[in-house]
Amino acid sequence: MKKIIIIFVLVILLITGCSPKGKPNEIVGEKPIVYVSFYPLYFLVDEIGEDNIDLKMIIPNGVDSHDYEPSMKQLKAIEEADIFIYNGAGFENWTEKLVGTIIDEDKTLRASDYVKLIEINGTFDPHIWLNPENMNRVGEKIRDRLISLDKDNRDEYKRNFNELSNRLKALDNEFIDGLKDKEKDTILVSHSAFAYMAERYNFQQVSVAGISPEQEPSPRTIANIIEMVEKENYEYIFLETLANPKTVDIIAEETNLKTLLLNPLEGLTEEEQNNGEDYISIMEKNLINLKKALVE
Structure with missing residues (x-):
């Protein structure tokens, strides 16, 4: 009996000793796997994460995003994500079957949580990305989540976000100036x-x-x-x-x-x-x- 207990303790110590150090949500030694629902979020994540992440998009380019229904294979694949980023505000109804079942809520980022939503005829308008200020706010949250997953590349995520933020602010100013008259x-x-x-x-x-x-x-x-x-x-x-x-x-x-x-x-x-x-x-x-x- 003592032998069995000693062997069990040694196995536990061996497993613990081989586990990567750091917080449970931090990815060590490999690229974070990031899934996004559709193009505007893909743009933000790609600009900030660049080659440091493994980025995948659910809704293909060239299709109407409003009524797109992912296949079961696509939904199942999101299980491997370190973070799933989606718009919310009713834009991707299929996420209701996903968040909390296939992927834990703490491994998601819902972009519409970070902007002031506009209501039209009793329904929230989900098209938040058509204001560059909103894109900037969401980009900041994406930067922070990537850093929490991959601290080794913290400086690169910060630098990439700053460059993107400057481009979004310049775009915003172009609109303000172009439509002022x-x-x-x-x-x-x-x-x-x-x-x-x-x-x-x-x-x-x-x-x-x-x-x-x-x-x-x-x-x-x-x-x-x-x-x-x-x-x-x-x-x-x-x-x-x-x-x-x-x-x-x-x-x-x-x-x-x-x-x-x-x-x-x-x-x-x-x-x-x-x-x-x-x-x-x-x-x-x-x-x-x-x-x-x-x-x-």
Whole structure:
């Protein structure tokens, strides 16, 4: 009996002695595995973590993020994550099956917890990333979580975040400066994705569809928009990259409106990826088109 106890103690000591030192959440000697739900969060994590992390994205580029349902294989794969970062505010409904079951809540970061949410018709608007200030706040939280997982690369995470933060602040200033002399204060958009951008830069959005582009507008809504366009001096209506343009095309045809692109940045198209576009460059293109509708 004594022999068995001694052997058991020796095994425990051996296991304990071979375990990596540090806090339980700290990754030692290997790259942290980071899963993100969709592109804007991928952009932040990739800029801050660079080659020090193993980064994976659930919602592929080129698909509508609102109604995407991951496969069971994808959900199961998140078990291996050291941290899972998602938007929240109702954007990825599938996370409800995930957090607290497949992955512990303390291994997650919900971006919408760190910004002031805007409510539209009783529903929180999840499109927080369309305000560069919000991206900066979320980026700061991502930096801190990466440091907690991988203290060896603390200085690099800090440096990368500082560089990214400066770029986001410069982008914010470009919008402030570019839209300061607005002739108009309202834009027509295909779906209600731009409340955070509109609040930050002091304009209004009138949307054909609701917060999700899949919410079909009623005939009454379409008629009201056509009537409003005829009364007001609108020249443009905004399309999106990944949404169905059918209703917008009808309104444009009925009212002789020109169409412009306003990208909600939920994912990159194949062409954008091939051209090396990212969050910053696409937001700068959004500003060019906003200036056409509001300033020029």
